[in-house]
Amino acid sequence: GENVEQHPSTLSVQEGDSAVIKCTYSDSASNYFPWYKQELGKRPQLIIDIRSNVGEKKDQRIAVTLNKTAKHFSLHITETQPEDSAVYFCAASVNSGYALNFGKGTSLLVTP
């Protein structure tokens, strides 16, 4: 089955710096890659996603890049703010409506 590896497990940055989280996947059939943000005690919320026919997608301070050949994708957060502090999960799926295979998460701390 699909195996998603996520690094780093923890990341601490100063407010205003950029943060990058990287994921690799094993199943070449995967074609949908969402990123979820989970604040303490709350539900995971989708922040951005990308399909395999797209190399990069941006939404304000958040961007995701995908290298299908190398089977890795990354989340980039620019101009980080304290409210960006949360656990971020990457996931991969063969279809956006089907099983999501999640990484183990990255705990991001943004210090003022």
Next chain:
Amino acid sequence: DAGVTQSPTHLIKTRGQQVTLRCSPKSGHDTVSWYQQALGQGPQFIFQYYEEEERQRGNFPDRFSGHQFPNYSSELNVNALLLGDSALYLCASSLNRLTIVEQYFGPGTRLTVT
């Protein structure tokens, strides 16, 4: 517009008992997926229901079973509970269609097995 709701919020059970968790999908959604999230880990896919049938299943034993009702709500049943079943159980709903669909998560049910 109600989002995904789950009940109960918290549950404490004893090893060997059985438990039923419930999920109501977001309005307009017809597909329900269940995930298990152990402490400090990412959610793990248990199974997905569409049109009252189990459409896809993850690597979980038969002790985990489910059901989807005509109104699209769903139940997750776990028999013969083990200590390792202690986790946050998340339900996610989506609309079955060919374009990109977002899976919306509920707040989860925290199950503790003692």
